[in-house]
Amino acid sequence: MAVAARKTxxxxxxxxxxxxxxxxxxAKSGADKPLSNMPVFSKEEELHAYHEMLLIRRFEEKAGxxxxxxxxxxxxxxxxxxxxxxxxxxMAAKEGDKVITGYRDHGHMLACGMESRGVMAExxxxxxxxxxxxxGSMHMFSREKHFYGGHGIVGAQVSLGTGLAFANWYRNDxxxxxxYFGDGAANQGQVYESFNMxxxxxxxxxxxxxxNRYAMGTAVSRASAQTDFSKRGLSFGIPGEQxxxxxxxxxxxxAERAIEHARTGKGPxxxxxxxxRYRGHSMSDPAKYRSKDEVQRMREEHDPIEQxxxxxxxDFKLGEDELKAIxxxxxxxxxxxxxxxxxxxxPDVSELWTDITLEKARA
Amino acid sequence: xxxxxxxxxxxxxxxxxxxxxxxxxxxxxIKSGDIIAEIETDKATMEVEAVDEGILAKILIADGxxxxxxxxxxxxxxxxxxxxxxxxxxxxxxxxxxxxxKPAEPExxxxxxxxxxxxxxxxxxxxxxxxxxxxxxxxxxxAEIVHMTIRDALRDAMAEEMRRDGDVFVMGEEVAEYQGxxxxxxxxxxxxxxxxxxxxxxxxxxxxxxxxxxxxxxxxPIVEFMTFNxxxxxxxxxxxSAAKTLYMSGGQMGCxxxxxxxxxxxxxxxxxxxHDYTAWYSNVxxxxxxxxxxxxxxxxxxxxxxxxxxxxxxxENEILYGRSFDVPKGDDFLIPIGxxxxxxxxxxxxxVSFGIGMTYALGAAEALAKEGIEAEVIDLRTIRPxxxxxxxxSVQKTNRCVAVEEGFPQSGVTxxxxxxxxxxxxxxxxxxxxxVTGKDVPMPYAANLEKLALPNIGxxxxxxxxxxxx
Numbered sequence: 001m002a003v004a005a006r007k008t009x010x011x012x013x014x015x016x017x018x019x020x021x022x023x024x025x026x027a028k029s030g031a032d033k034p035l036s037n038m039p040v041f042s043k044e045e046e047l048h049a050y051h052e053m054l055l056i057r058r059f060e061e062k063a064g065x066x067x068x069x070x071x072x073x074x075x076x077x078x079x080x081x082x083x084x085x086x087x088x089x090x091m092a093a094k095e096g097d098k099v100i101t102g103y104r105d106h107g108h109m110l111a112c113g114m115e116s117r118g119v120m121a122e123x124x125x126x127x128x129x130x131x132x133x134x135x136g137s138m139h140m141f142s143r144e145k146h147f148y149g150g151h152g153i154v155g156a157q158v159s160l161g162t163g164l165a166f167a168n169w170y171r172n173d174x175x176x177x178x179x180y181f182g183d184g185a186a187n188q189g190q191v192y193e194s195f196n197m198x199x200x201x202x203x204x205x206x207x208x209x210x211x212n213r214y215a216m217g218t219a220v221s222r223a224s225a226q227t228d229f230s231k232r233g234l235s236f237g238i239p240g241e242q243x244x245x246x247x248x249x250x251x252x253x254x255a256e257r258a259i260e261h262a263r264t265g266k267g268p269x270x271x272x273x274x275x276x277r278y279r280g281h282s283m284s285d286p287a288k289y290r291s292k293d294e295v296q297r298m299r300e301e302h303d304p305i306e307q308x309x310x311x312x313x314x315d316f317k318l319g320e321d322e323l324k325a326i327x328x329x330x331x332x333x334x335x336x337x338x339x340x341x342x343x344x345x346x347p348d349v350s351e352l353w354t355d356i357t358l359e360k361a362r363a
Numbered sequence: 364x365x366x367x368x369x370x371x372x373x374x375x376x377x378x379x380x381x382x383x384x385x386x387x388x389x390x391x392x393i394k395s396g397d398i399i400a401e402i403e404t405d406k407a408t409m410e411v412e413a414v415d416e417g418i419l420a421k422i423l424i425a426d427g428x429x430x431x432x433x434x435x436x437x438x439x440x441x442x443x444x445x446x447x448x449x450x451x452x453x454x455x456x457x458x459x460x461x462x463x464x465k466p467a468e469p470e471x472x473x474x475x476x477x478x479x480x481x482x483x484x485x486x487x488x489x490x491x492x493x494x495x496x497x498x499x500x501x502x503x504x505x506a507e508i509v510h511m512t513i514r515d516a517l518r519d520a521m522a523e524e525m526r527r528d529g530d531v532f533v534m535g536e537e538v539a540e541y542q543g544x545x546x547x548x549x550x551x552x553x554x555x556x557x558x559x560x561x562x563x564x565x566x567x568x569x570x571x572x573x574x575x576x577x578x579x580x581x582x583x584p585i586v587e588f589m590t591f592n593x594x595x596x597x598x599x600x601x602x603x604s605a606a607k608t609l610y611m612s613g614g615q616m617g618c619x620x621x622x623x624x625x626x627x628x629x630x631x632x633x634x635x636x637x638h639d640y641t642a643w644y645s646n647v648x649x650x651x652x653x654x655x656x657x658x659x660x661x662x663x664x665x666x667x668x669x670x671x672x673x674x675x676x677x678x679e680n681e682i683l684y685g686r687s688f689d690v691p692k693g694d695d696f697l698i699p700i701g702x703x704x705x706x707x708x709x710x711x712x713x714x715v716s717f718g719i720g721m722t723y724a725l726g727a728a729e730a731l732a733k734e735g736i737e738a739e740v741i742d743l744r745t746i747r748p749x750x751x752x753x754x755x756x757s758v759q760k761t762n763r764c765v766a767v768e769e770g771f772p773q774s775g776v777t778x779x780x781x782x783x784x785x786x787x788x789x790x791x792x793x794x795x796x797x798x799v800t801g802k803d804v805p806m807p808y809a810a811n812l813e814k815l816a817l818p819n820i821g822x823x824x825x826x827x828x829x830x831x832x833x
Binding site: 100130131133134135139143149151152156160163164165166170171190194200354356 | 603608609610648
């Protein structure tokens with residue numbers, strides 16, 4: 001494909017398109033004749049996306065609540081608002097594809113299938129946490145689910161994720177690396193070192209830039225000379241596109257193109273996901289750098305979960321009862337996780353001195 | 364007056380080389396810029412360009428002569444109008460010219476030494492190899508012994524481990540087609556191909572991160588830094604990603620990776636290329652820090668490092684690369700990480716050092732023996748985890764200790780050694796622990812200042828005498 005950055009189906013960031021997503025009603029019922037080229041989900045796919053996104057939303061809300069109760073300490077970066085990105089990406093990924101991200105990582109872990117009990121207990125610093133309580137919010141991993149963290153240094157996961165792709169290439173195992181980072185990390189030097197090597201060696205990596213418009217408190221326009229992040233790989237010949245990261249269908253559609261590109265040996269691909277975080281950067285951020293109106297407008301007009309919910313009721317005639325049943329199921333999982341994470345004991349004090357170095361190589 | 368062409372220095376650390384080939388013969392006219400000869404150093408074969416013009420009157424050093432010292436006259440040029448025969452007959456016997464500042468690398472330009480130039484200090488020289496060093500007690504019984512350089516020992520260690528385990532690969536700047544900036548990876552590309560011997564762009568931060576990412580999946584990268592000075596660009600990935608992930612993941616995500624390359628001062632390369640990072644890395648839980656002195660330790664420790672499931676900082680030294688030692692043959696020769704070695708038994712004082720510091724320690728011990736002071740010399744070999752028990756056992760016997768390193772004094776490895784001895788063996792000490800370190804200044808370029816900035820045998824001897832009250 002042409003190297004030029006595509007700017008398709010990405011209305012969320014522009015004011016003109018701000019009202020587009022809910023009003024355009026792109027997919028007709030039954031999806032036999034869409035009015036636009038917006039990709040269409042089957043009922044099962046919509047239900048899956050709804051469940052996955054709702055789980056993340058409710059989990060994060062609960063985490064925020066537990067932070068307020070003093071059960072979670074330190075930093076806690078919530079993913080609320082951005083759920084469609086990781087859920088849509090995972091819908092296009094296949095078993096064995098590796099995932100790595102920065103510190104806003106709870107959603108990625110849940111989307112990768114990691115147990116919500118283990119994630120929540122890690123947030124509360126308990127022994128049943130995925131890192132035995134030694135990593136916290138920003139540092140969880142699962143070899144089994146191919147999730148490689150959970151990294152607290154902005155941009156570091158981009159080189160690491162390129163290394164995951166290097167390993168895929170070295171082993172020739174036909175898997176890809178899905179490497180997530182934010183608009184803030186996108187300005188780090190090692191990102192471009194990684195772009196260069198990824199393209200030079202044609203590594204199977206999809207760089208997913210979650211542009212939530214603020215690097216902590218700094219708006220993209222105040223930090224970036226080039227605010228079209230899909231173009232950030234142009235000088236290396238890496239194709240990129242901007243995607244409406246609030247619409248899970250657009251995300252999966254772009255993800256399929258990008259992953260196919262990477263998996264078939266054509267090298268890296270950049271997806272700029274135009275998304276939005278509703279909460280502050282971390283729990284202690286009052287988010288004074290943006291207006292309440294801006295947040296409110298995104299929530300009302302672009303919410304990724306409400307979009308799916310709307311289609312489920314409107315296009316697939318799902319009844320309120322059925323939706324409520326899903327909600328109840330999700331709440332049950334989240335409440336169970338919270339319950340577990342509240343009552344699970346802290347790590348044994350002997351854990352202070354374990355896992356510093358390995359004695360023997362893993363089998 | 365006829366002009367002597369001198370053996371040029373072609374690298375910061377070159378002291379001698381092989382005159383591989385003359386490209387001009389006696390009687391040939393030579394113009395400035397002509398390539399007149401090829402000279403082989405331990406790193407590369409270089410062409411020598413003529414600076415002066417005239418007729419090549421006489422070749423003093425024949426093709427193929429090895430170990431020609433820098434500044435030895437290798438030929439004579441008769442300048443315009445001079446009698447070629449007379450110039451040839453008047454040629455001096457080939458012996459090194461008076462010490463002068465070495466020509467800068469890499470363009471080799473033979474120069475006539477200027478007799479009345481102000482005196483220039485000879486560069487700091489690392490003490491010659493100690494005769495008393497003998498590592499054979501750790502060699503497997505009956506193993507065939509080969510004499511080889513540290514450079515070749517490191518190369519063999521990597522090659523053997525790469526043959527043994529397909530997950531091991533090496534990446535870094537100039538490791539493949541160039542055969543290694545210091546020739547340490549020579550021949551690996553030819554044997555293992557470009558998938559396992561990977562030239563990277565000059566982007567340490569990025570390729571260190573790629574190496575760590577690959578290691579998290581279970582591959583076993585060897586990441587070569589052209590020098591550890593450049594690893595500063597990558598130190599975030601080394602410390603925040605490689606060293607801490609095992610702990611942060613509750614033991615799930617091991618990171619088996621070796622970061623290796625030359626560390627510390629070479630010769631006359633100034634502050635940005637001379638830093639000794641041993642103390643820096645030794646400060647970090649999750650890392651192991653290995654720093655060999657001899658070729659057999661270099662080989663045995665590097666092989667252990669590659670097999671180790673943890674991130675390893677493997678610190679080499681450019682000046683030591685060319686030193687030769689006995690090394691046992693065999694793919695299973697390993698030196699365990701975390702074990703110090705008493706390399707010279709003694710009763711009067713313990714001298715502890717590591718890496719190139721061992722040259723000062725051993726040199727001092729040999730000199731002191733002539734004065735009746737028997738020093739026990741310990742090579743730490745691994746700085747983290749530190750085998751302080753071996754040091755303590757020695758200090759309990761000798762009751763005195765001098766610690767030696769090239770690094771800076773504040774928060775240095777020798778500071779750590781002194782503290783650990785105080786914690787564990789205070790009552791055994793008959794004198795405070797003394798240390799000899801690099802001076803607390805950025806490394807200067809000038810030959811005389813560089814010499815002052817580095818430790819030397821005299822300082823170690825003085826420290827030993829001080830703790831022995833002699």
